[in-house]
Amino acid sequence: MKLVIAEKPSVAQTIAKVIGASKRADGYLEGSGYIVSWCIGHLISLANPEMYDEKYKVWSFDNLPVIPDSWKFRILSSTEKQFLILKKLMLSDDVDEIICATDAGREGECIFRYVYSCTGCRKPFRRLWISSMEDKIIREGFDNLRNSNDYDNLYSAGFARAKADWLVGMNASRLFSVRYGSPLHIGRVSTPTLAMIVKRDDDIQNFVSRKYFTVIIDCRTFKAESERIDDEIKAKSIADMCNGKNAVAAGIKKEIKTVRPPELFDITSLQREANRLYGYTAKQTLDYTQSLYESKLVTYPRTDSRYVTDGMKDTLEEAVRLAAGILDFETENIDIQHCINNKKVSDHHAIIVTPDIKNKDTAELPEGEKNILMLIASKIVLAALEPYKYENIKVTIECENNLFYASGKSVLNYGWKSAETKFQENSEKTLPEISENQVFEMISSEKAEHWTAPPKRYTEDTLLSAMETAGNSDYDNPETEKKGLGTPATRAATIEGLVAHGLAQRKGKQIFATEKGINLINCCPEEVKSPKLTSDWEMQLQQIEHGEYSAEIFINEIISFIEELCKKYKTVDDNTFKSESKETGSCPNCGKPVENGKFGYYCTGKCGMNIAKVYGRELTETQIKKLLDGKEISYTSNGRKTVVLPKTMRNEYNGKTYIQWQTKKD
Incomplete structure (x- = not known):
């Protein structure tokens, strides 16, 4: 008998139906020489520190760092029954071969291998590696099962990632929780991500809008x-000088430009667009796409590629026809060549629709799944159309020795843009026909007032983009493969984790750091919140997956990092985080000392008084000292003078009470 192990029950049932295993039993299906069973996601995780030694139940400097000599696993109590079923099946004398049919990726490989290891099974196993749940693809996959050794590097990378997350999370969380006397949740990927959110929030809060002008x-x-x-x-x-005068076209620059069609979707670009258009979270989009995958309507979702291989030309051409059909769109001049790039396809190709979609009434799908399916179909159609060509026109107008500028486009071939206007609103700025030295008589002119705008708060769309490119600017070589924070499969979980732990919150489409999240980042040294360091680690994990780097060396480097971190921060005095902290006065709210630390002036009594800012404006050291000495100060913003008094006031905002310096307009 051959034992097939899938990642979840729904996938197991689909596979069982295709290979003829229709007899139901407790925790598996059987038939036609196969037993098909399943995991329920992760049945097993790495053991907690106290499972290595009881002393680790106590969080203290004396018990750091926690570095296991050999790694232990723990069976999750909620799924222990299914683990015992798998163990019995894997060790059964009736089973002579095992087929790993978990999701074809790093996490799927770990889910199976953890079970394989914990059961003590030593039987040979092969790998079902497919990118679609269509019956035809499953049959082809079983006809071409792969050697398990082909995926040893994939498992090494997945196991190394899990160990790195454990080492950083367990040790750094304990280290800084003990240091600050408050529970702090620190993660290898989550903390640098949170640091980006906090920095953006700080940039917005501290932004001072400045007025500027143009003449139109x-x-x-x-x-x-x-x-x-x-x-x-x-x-x-x-x-005033130009009003009513003549102007002349002093220069005209025309340039033909070509814009290639958009690439197909990988999971990150799909998550970003779904957030932009529908407000879906990254996790919602992943869940909707996973459901479409298990319903055989789209290919494997957790991909980081936006291309297909040259061997998939016929498959993609059919996908274009099917996508156009469900969108009721007539396609002409199809060109899929720019969707093909073997070098940019690793484990899985871009997300496309499958032939099974022609047998499905898409109107019956839940709204979320339908919207995601339509996005995928739209992208497939756009990607297969001709390039968009236009003439870019830049005109320089001179009037009374002053220069003015106008630009526009003259479309030569709408190409894929003609289809985009069907799905999205089109707004192309055009110019009338203008010739050089053309005179424009009696023009009117006006002064226009503008204000510089602060950075925009992160949305899930822009945060995913920032995670994808984090640390990239630190690499000099443009050919360097960059991985950013996390992977396409894990970024959604990272964002959800920040929200679940109360470190970040959503408000509409925007993502904010909470007070708890801000405090965490303010406590963390640069080593822990650096996106560059985490991005480097992600690149090394990718190299391990490709057999280009040693997992052992990688883990040893993580251990060295943790040992150095613990050595440095469990012996430092308080000034490490306070940058020559010294008392400079008394808090006007509670009377406790005010000190100047690493993060500026603050009340040591932690009464909530904002010493360093007034309505988001950063006060200078001189201004703060004057206020603490009981003197008034003033500043000018947007042309208005504000006087700050050495008194306190309470300000209610978003359900919270803020204590700050009292102000009055002069």
Whole structure:
């Protein structure tokens, strides 16, 4: 008998139906020489520190670092019954071969191998490696089962990632929790991600908007604008000077540009677009796509590729026809060549629809799944159309020795853009026909006022993008393969973890750091929250997966990092985090000492008084000292003078009470 082990019951049932295992039993199906059973996601995880030694139940500096000599596993109590069923089947004399049919990726490989290891099984096993749950693909997969040794590097990378997460999380969380007397949750990927959110929130809070001006001239059929002018008097002078005068086209620059069709979806780009259009979280999009995959409507979702291989040309052409069909879109001049790139396909190709979609009434799908399916179909159609070509036109207008600029496009071939306008609103800026030295008589002009805008808060879309590219700017070689924070399969879980632990919160589409999250990042040294370091580790894990780097060396480097971290921060005095902390006065709210630490001036009584800022504006050291001495200070913003008094006031905002310096407008 051959034992097939899938990742979850629903997948096991699909496989069992294809290979003829229809007889149901407790925890498995049987028939046609096969037994098909399943895991329920992760049945097994790495053991907690106290399972190595009782002393680790106590969190203390004396018990750090925690470095296992050999790694132990623990069976999750919620799924122990299914583990025992698998163990009995794997060790049964009736089973002579095992087939690993968990998801074809790093995590899927670990799910199976952990079970294989913990049961003590030594029987040979082969790998079912497929990118679609269609009956045809499953049959082809069973006809071409792969040698288990082909995926040893994949498992090594997955196991190394799990150990690295354990080492960093267990040790750093204990180290800084003990150090600050408060439970802190620190993760190898989650903490650098949280640090990016906190930094963005800080950048917004501390942003001081500045006024600037431009002069806009109206040439009747189009408008042109000057470059930025910081001096309002100068801007008004130029506007007055040009009003009612003639202007001339001093220069025209035309350039033909070609925009290739968009790439197919990988999971991250799909998550980003679904968040942008529908507000779905990364996890929601992954769940919807996984459900479509298990329903045989799309290919494997957890992919980091946006291309297919040259051997899939016929498959992609059929996918384009099917996608166009469900969108009721007529396709002409199909060109899929730019969707093919063998070098950019690793374990799995881009997400595409499967032939089974023609047998499905998509109107019956739940709304979330339907929206995701339509996004995937739309992208397939767009990716297979001709390039978009246009003539980019830049015009320089001169009036009274002042220069103004206008730009526009003249479309030569809409190509894939013609289809995009069917799915999205189109807004192309055009210019009328303009010739060099053309005169525009009696133009009107006006001064326009603008304000610099702060950075935008992260949405799930932009946070995923930031995670994907984190640390990339630190690499000089443009050919370096960059991996960012986490993987396409884990980024959604990282974001959900931050929310679940109360370190970040969602408000509409936006993601904020909570007070708890801000405090955590303020406590963490750079080593723990550096995206560059975590990105380096992610690259090394990828190299392990490809057989280009040693998992043992990788783990030894992580251990060295942890040992150095514990050595450095469990022996430091408080000044390590307070940057020559010294008392500079008394808090006007509670009377406790005010000190200047690494993160600025703060009340040692932690009463909530914001010493260093007024309505998000950072106060200078001189200003703070004057206030603490009982003197008024003032500043000017947006042309208005604000006086800050050496008194406190309470401010209610978003259900929270903030204590800050009292102000009045002058």
